Amino acid sequence: MRNKTAGGKRMTPSHYTLFELNRLVRQSIELSMRGEFWVEAELSEARENNGHCYMSLVQKDEAGNTPLAKASAKCWRSSWLPLRQKFEKITGMRVSPGMKVLLKVYPQFHEAFGFSWIVVDIDPTYTLGDMARRRMxxxxxxxxxxxxxxxxxxxxxxxxxxxxxxxxxxxxxxxxxxxxxxxxxxxxxxxxxxxxxxxxxxxxxxxxxxxxxxxxxxxxxxxxxxxxxxxxxxxxxxxxxxxxxxxxxxxxxxxxxxxxxxxxxxxxxxxxxxxxxxxxxxxxxxxxxxxxxVDQLLSDMRQRIYSSVRLSMQAELQRLSHFSQVIPTLFSLVSTRQLSRIGTLSQRLLSAAQQQVAESKGRTQLMAERIPAAAGRRLSDERHRLEMLSQSVRALDPQLILDRGYSITQLNGKAVRNSSELAPGDELHTRFAEGEVKSVVE
The missing domain is CATH 3.40.50.280 (Cobalamin-binding domain)
Structure with missing residues (x-):
């Protein structure tokens, strides 16, 4: 603390050095905060160095998760080693960030290093309870x-x-x-x-x-x-x-x-x-x-399927055995009925064939009797028809026309019926009843 003088008189203090002020703070803390305190907080940092543990404590607003308070804490090697062993034995966990802890501390303010809480104890049951609460x-x-x-x-x-x-x-x-x-x-x-x-x-x-x-x-x-x-x-x-x-x-x-x-x-x-x-x-x-x-289930299912198939096969074999005994009897009965039916049908077929043959013989004999008379009549009719055709052919003979004084003029082997068919220079051939002549058209 520095004092000013005026005319040989000392004045009231006007300022402190930092060391003086820090020492005053330390003395105030030591006087007003005697003893140790249990404090609950969340660890935002926890690290070990040379056997000491350095922690950062934080308290957050439950609604907004906003930090309401922060502080540094230290646990010296002499205290930390047994505290850590106790904590890990009870909780099964190491002290780590994010953990809620209940620490026993006392305040310490050093003129050169500032304020921190010195940890002398830790309650593992509190941390267990907080973790259980968070888990719930x-x-x-x-x-x-x-x-x-x-x-x-x-x-x-x-x-x-x-x-x-x-x-x-x-x-x-x-x-x-x-x-x-x-x-x-x-x-x-x-x-x-x-x-x-x-x-x-x-x-x-x-x-x-x-x-x-x-x-x-x-x-x-x-x-x-x-x-x-x-x-x-x-x-x-x-x-x-x-x-x-x-x-x-x-x-x-x-x-x-x-x-x-x-x-x-x-x-x-x-x-x-x-x-x-x-x-x-x-x-x-x-x-x-x-x-x-699953393998056992599939094996059981395979066994069940096998047993079911075996029972079904045995039932079918019994059924086939029954059929093998019944079928010959049924076949014999059916065979006898069919043979009888075939015999009846054979008799009917034979009778029908004999009747058809007899009817065919009668029709053949009748036709044999009718054919000669029909053939004679047909020959007579054809002879008469031939005679009529012969007379018609003779009537159309060109020689008869020539014998009556007519002639036939031909051009290129075809009869000329109209003079307009002729042209000068055409060579005509004229045939008479006796003889023929050739002429040229002028």
Missing amino acids: EIIKRLEEEGVLELNKQLPLPMFMQRIAVVSSPTAAGYGDFRDQLQANPYGYQFSITLFPATMQGEDVEQSIVGVLNEIYQREADFDCVVIIRGGGASSDLSGFDSLALAENVANFPLPVIAGIGHERDETVVDIVAHTSVKTPTAAAALLIDNLRS
Whole structure:
């Protein structure tokens, strides 16, 4: 603090140095805020350095999620190591951003480094309760949307062999899952397509939702989706308690099998998935058992069909045996009836043929008697007709005309009937009853 003088007299302070002011703040805090306080807050940052833990605390507006207060906090190595072990043992998780915590702190203000809360204790049960509350809020929201049981209502395909796997490609759980399917004792064939995704940390939700969108574009290529994590710390499961991820799984058009890999922890994804198993190998066993059940069902159906066909064949054989005994008797009876009928028809046919032959003989004999008289009459008529024709031919003989004093003039062998047919120079031939002459037209 600096004082001014005037005429040898000291004046009231006019300003402080920063150090002086900060020391005054520190003294005020130490005097007015003695003791330790339990404070609830959300971790926006939590990092370790040289055994110390440095945290950023935030309180958000529940309605708008807007930060209402922020502060820095530190936990020194001597306190942090036992507190971390206690917290992880009880919760099964590491302290990480986004977590709600209840911390026991005291204020510390340093002239050079400013203000921070020093953490001396942490209540794991508060964090567990907050995570359970958040999980229940997500589940309630899904129930209100009517999608909590939606994926469970999808029927599992009978032949569930085309598997879309969501996992980290380096995860041991994925390798165990793949090996168990490929080496199944029944020789079943599975088609496994890996869709790599981040399975721990802050990017779990975004990564898996993106992968599910890829699988959705190829929905027809797969029978189901298997989400595999396997191993790792329980704290990494917080990414699977996500509303957006749960909504995607619940609304997915293919059955989703979750094999996230923790015996005692159940995430929201486990709850909304069609089927949840504890480990990736359990997911593989589920697929193998499903196909085994289908195989057994088909085997039972084959046996039933075989038994049904065998019974039907036995019934038909009995029926054929009965027919084989009845048919000869029926054939003998039918044969006797047909032979009798044939004999009757033969007699009728013979009688009809004999009658037809007798009638034909009578007609032939009658015709034989009539033919000579008819032939004589026909010859007489034809002779008379020939005589009449001879007289007509003789009457038309040109010689008779010539004998009566006529002549016939011809031009080129044709009789001339009109002088207009002639032209000068034409040579005519004239025939008389006795002799003929030639002449030329002038």
